Amino acid sequence: xxxxxxxxxxxxxxxxxxxxxxxxxxxxxxxxxxxxxxxxxxxxxxxxxxxxxxxxxxxxxxxxxxxxxxxxxxxxxxxxxxxxxxxxxxxxxxxxxxxxxxxxxxxxxxxxxxxxxxxxxxxxxxxxxxxxxxxxxxxxxxxxxxxxxxxxxxxxxxxxxxxxxxxxxxxxxxxxxxxxxxxxxxxxxxxxxxxxxxxxxxxxxxxxxxxxxxxxxxxxxxxxxxxxxxxxxxxxxxxxxxxxxxxxxxxxxxxxxxxxxxxxxxxxxxxxxxxxxxxxxxxxxxxxxxxxxxxxxxxxxxxxxxx
Amino acid sequence: xxxxxxxxxxxxxxxxxxxxxxxxxxxxxxxxxxxxxxxxxxxxxxxxxxxxxxxxxxxxxxxxxxxxxxxxxxxxxxxxxxxxxxxxxxxxxxxxxxxxxxxxxxxxxxxxxxxxxxxxxxxxxxxxxxxxxxxxxxxxxxxxxxxxxxxxxxxxxxxxxxxxxxxxxxxxxxxxxxxxxxxxxxxxxxxxxxxxxxxxxxxxxxxxxxxxxxxxxxxxxxxxxxxxxxxxxxxxxxxxxxxxxxxxxxxxxxxxxxxxxxxxxxxxxxxxxxxxxxxxxxxxxxxxxxxxxxxxxxxxxxxxxxx
Numbered sequence: 352x353x354x355x356x357x358x359x360x361x362x363x364x365x366x367x368x369x370x371x372x373x374x375x376x377x378x379x380x381x382x383x384x385x386x387x388x389x390x391x392x393x394x395x396x397x398x399x400x401x402x403x404x405x406x407x408x409x410x411x412x413x414x415x416x417x418x419x420x421x422x423x424x425x426x427x428x429x430x431x432x433x434x435x436x437x438x439x440x441x442x443x444x445x446x447x448x449x450x451x452x453x454x455x456x457x458x459x460x461x462x463x464x465x466x467x468x469x470x471x472x473x474x475x476x477x478x479x480x481x482x483x484x485x486x487x488x489x490x491x492x493x494x495x496x497x498x499x500x501x502x503x504x505x506x507x508x509x510x511x512x513x514x515x516x517x518x519x520x521x522x523x524x525x526x527x528x529x530x531x532x533x534x535x536x537x538x539x540x541x542x543x544x545x546x547x548x549x550x551x552x553x554x555x556x557x558x559x560x561x562x563x564x565x566x567x568x569x570x571x572x573x574x575x576x577x578x579x580x581x582x583x584x585x586x587x588x589x590x591x592x593x594x595x596x597x598x599x600x601x602x603x604x605x606x607x608x609x610x611x612x613x614x615x616x617x618x619x620x621x622x623x624x625x626x627x628x629x630x631x632x633x634x635x636x637x638x639x640x641x642x643x644x645x646x647x648x649x650x651x652x653x654x655x656x657x658x
Numbered sequence: 659x660x661x662x663x664x665x666x667x668x669x670x671x672x673x674x675x676x677x678x679x680x681x682x683x684x685x686x687x688x689x690x691x692x693x694x695x696x697x698x699x700x701x702x703x704x705x706x707x708x709x710x711x712x713x714x715x716x717x718x719x720x721x722x723x724x725x726x727x728x729x730x731x732x733x734x735x736x737x738x739x740x741x742x743x744x745x746x747x748x749x750x751x752x753x754x755x756x757x758x759x760x761x762x763x764x765x766x767x768x769x770x771x772x773x774x775x776x777x778x779x780x781x782x783x784x785x786x787x788x789x790x791x792x793x794x795x796x797x798x799x800x801x802x803x804x805x806x807x808x809x810x811x812x813x814x815x816x817x818x819x820x821x822x823x824x825x826x827x828x829x830x831x832x833x834x835x836x837x838x839x840x841x842x843x844x845x846x847x848x849x850x851x852x853x854x855x856x857x858x859x860x861x862x863x864x865x866x867x868x869x870x871x872x873x874x875x876x877x878x879x880x881x882x883x884x885x886x887x888x889x890x891x892x893x894x895x896x897x898x899x900x901x902x903x904x905x906x907x908x909x910x911x912x913x914x915x916x917x918x919x920x921x922x923x924x925x926x927x928x929x930x931x932x933x934x935x936x937x938x939x940x941x942x943x944x945x946x947x948x949x950x951x952x953x954x955x956x957x958x959x960x961x962x963x964x965x
């Protein structure tokens with residue numbers, strides 16, 4: 352069986368939602384029942400968003416996870432997705448493992464593959480893997496944007512910062528040990544359930560994908576507030592390698608691929624369990640940093656400028 | 659202004675639908691009003707689906723058109739779309755013209771840009787341009803698939819076949835003259851209004867993207883019918899170069915990029931205006947060809963095996 356036929360057979364075996372029409376039609380069809388739909392599209396390019404030597408099943412997982420993380424940040428219940436896949440000659444094993452990892456991620460979070468497109472890539476071209484994900488939110492329920500934070504709101508994250516960046520650095524140094532940090536880089540866990548729980552209370556919400564500082568700055572800009580960052584929570588795995596100095600925290604805050612939620616909530620209320628306070632919105636504009644009571648210079652590069 | 663900032667500014671200027679949230683959020687939000695949604699995703703790779711020397715505004719138009727053609731084949735009213743774009747260094751002019759062409763196409767057919775993703779491509783990598791398009795069909799209305807043709811149905815197309823393939827051949831030969839055939843290849847016109855009108859009567863419908871023979875064969879396979887092709891309609895532009903011999907018609911029937919509708923309708927009823935009869939569904943399986951009363955050998959290669 353040719354690589355393409357094999358890939359399409361495996362793709363069809365992943366399909367259960369009637370919306371997909373068995374992947375035998377030109378388009379997917381969704382019944383919407385009057386829900387609001389949240390749509391997001393994230394593309395990963397080989398050599399840019401993943402390493403050519405990343406195990407293909409983790410690349411598949413990550414493509415699902417980064418899109419699910421965007422749905423999570425809107426409080427949406429994952430529904431369906433469309434895959435855009437560049438197929439290369441003689442890559443059957445890679446394709447198969449990729450689909451296995453993507454399938455595990457979609458199953459884990461209840462998102463159905465409902466369509467997409469498979470295209471041929473020229474030999475030697477980097478893989479370009481795109482997913483468009485659709486989630487549902489009940490009609491009338493507010494969907495938090497980046498632009499709703501208010502003066503006096505506190506800023507929270509739903510997990511530690513910097514693990515994925517530290518994992519990527521280990522890989523770049525040629526470290527072979529898988530370890531928790533590398534795992535954070537390769538197999539991020541989108542905070543889908545947490546996002547659904549917080550969405551009703553959040554003034555603003557997004558996920559941290561390009562780095563805590565740059566994404567928090569974007570939220571502040573869109574919300575027309577100033578923001579003071581007061582904490583950068585680190586994991587024990589991160590601290591075991593880099594310690595918890597201000598330098599270590601700033602390195603974590605400017606690394607990307609965290610895929611935790613970034614949430615602005617009323618500063619006078621008790622935050623939901625599982626959130627960690629990292630800052631406070633104020634009158635004005637721009638971002639400032641104070642860690643352990645000390646003012647820290649805002650770095651020139653806040654994170655990745657684009658994905 | 660950097661190329662990226664310029665691209666994003668232009669992209670934001672294209673946005674009018676509130677679903678897009680001004681492209682300032684991580685996801686688009688659609689109110690669905692209980693419609694059925696038709697979703698399709700088509701990706702174009704430089705050197706595969708378009709030529710590096712194709713004018714960028716035509717590449718933008720075509721990316722919109724090929725996705726609109728899939729919506730047309732389901733009778734859907736175009737609604738929103740998400741763009742996945744690989745941005746390369748020092749390509750500002752190309753990006754700007756691409757967006758201009760895409761924008762004209764979207765405006766022409768009433769489809770709103772509501773989101774997407776812009777990613778960096780490594781230097782020298784081919785452009786990979788993806789669009790996910792969403793259309794609406796009223797609740798309860800049947801959406802034709804590929805799999806509904808019945809014995810006795812007639813097969814129709816909504817326009818002449820082979821122009822785009824002939825145009826591509828002219829370009830490959832180094833012909834500079836733009837002409838109608840090159841225009842058919844570069845600036846296809848999706849049959850959106852026609853698709854909406856026919857969808858209610860069609861037993862099966864799809865668009866011809868990979869070639870008349872291969873797409874008609876796919877419809878027959880999915881419908882578990884045999885199919886006899888009896889006509890391959892040519893344009894005057896095509897005939898002026900290639901004549902109307904059986905060889906010329908077979909070349910047209912195995913070329914791709916036509917983007918006309920392929921429709922199975924009740925063989926006993928008068929077809930809607932604008933459709934051209936090209937065949938008949940029968941009991942059995944497989945495809946046969948009879949042109950001008952003569953049996954024609956079915957070629958080994960029916961068209962493009964995948965996009």
